[in-house]
Amino acid sequence: MMFHIALRELRSLFFSPLAWSILAVMQFILALIFLALIESFENHQAQLIAMNAPWGVTDLIVNDLFMYCRLIFIAICPLLTMHILSEERNSGSLNLLLSSPVSMTEIVLGKYLGILIFFFCLVLLIALMPLSLLMGTDLDLQKLSAGIISLLLLSAAFCSLGLYMSSLTRNQIIAAISSLGLLILFAIMNSNESFKYFSTLYHHTPMLKGIMNSSDIIYYVLFIIFFISLSIRQMDNQRLQS
């Protein structure tokens, strides 16, 4: 059942120009960054060899590329999640789901799954760029896969927050702006000593270096569960009150 809802969500996403334009713009910007990174790596290659530096292609290109990715994710995630629950409520199509023999948990999880599949496609597209380097050089594939997993976890966390914001309001723009605000807040917590631990980025950086701490993974899992259960609660409450 969840899967049917997720597929419908994906289908609608790909019917709208929004998803395609986001994919295109994001890919274009990341490709430019990717090229710039390669260029600067080539310029410094002689120096690196002379210094006998411990960093290779994976550290200098792939890592930096993924660092830019998380910034871009903060920007596009609100755009992709804003409609997810608010639009259905606004257009009345939520009533179809509510009058069907489907629980609220299935509805919310189904929608979340739909947007998650979209983000997984997106991460896959991004991963193709560093993978293309395999044609000319060796990559640290384990480090690369740690990076990909980190992006998946990060996007799943961002989406769960966007999902909750979308459950709060009928207005998509308000949902987008408030998720953008919260995502930025969770990002800048990284620079504050006392709140560092709550930051989404704080737990992301070690993974980019290839360190998979179970505590970091648990942080993301808890983050996701927290916001999804809030969304389910919120949707149930609206059935009782609205």
Next chain:
Amino acid sequence: MSNQLIQVKNLHRQYADTHAVKGISFDLHQGDILGFLGPNGAGKSTTMQMLSGVLAPSAGQILINGIDLLDQPRQAKSHIGYLPEKPPLYPELTVDEYLRYSAQLRRVANTEIDAAIENARQLCGLTEVKRRLIGNLSKGFQQRVGIAQAIIHKPDIVILDEPTVGLDPIQIREIRQLIKQLGQQHGVILSTHILPEVQAVCTKVQVINQGQLVFNGDMESLNQRMECTGIITRYKQPPTAAQLLALDGIEQVEQLTDGRFRVHINTAVDVTDNIVQAAVKNGWGLQELTPEKQTLESIFVELTAADITADAAQEALA
């Protein structure tokens, strides 16, 4: 008594500061087409949303086929098809895609989905638009897609909230035909504020006003209420009121302008004949004889006049 599909007991719904539905109880049986009437804001849509499980009631109990909607929502909801006021459509899907999705949501078995779609399409006359995008269809077709969605899993109960709003007269006729057809196999609840619609399709009528049921009965008892209770007569040489009152079966006479009288009659006696014979015998020169019928509209107005409570209306009926 035939199969009881819905039992509603003392249903309440409270919004922040308004009490939208105040203790409604009724039941629906197989083969009934229940017309749910009421002025705007009376609580019709709220009641229907509660029946379909979209809104949770503040208090009360809803049994669908004997299953409690609040305790076992999944089992209960599989017996319901619901068309809200605004059809819950996805404009970016085609009719077939949308119906497939609805069937999946309603847990129609995979092997039966194609047959279910075909069946709903045919019932609602959607065969020629099956590949078109819902967003490009006319309002009438969108409404039909909405109805198709509500009947695709062959539910025992179909709940339609103002299904004919915004349609042209031909489409209205078609949809009414469709509703009558549905009534043969399903129990149908239909909300509307179009009175002739109720007369045309419904077998039972409920009138709701300010969150309370003010009338609950079948179409026959309503028809009885609408029976002739008075006659308007006009004469060239009008008699006096006392002369008319002397005729058998006339209980009260009101004199109107230009030789007209309104006579209130006792329906047990054939008054019309008496009036005509008296007019011929006395040479009053009868010019007009019009039975005065109470319309559904006047009953509706009477019932929904704010001060009438359910009890008073029931007494008036008895």
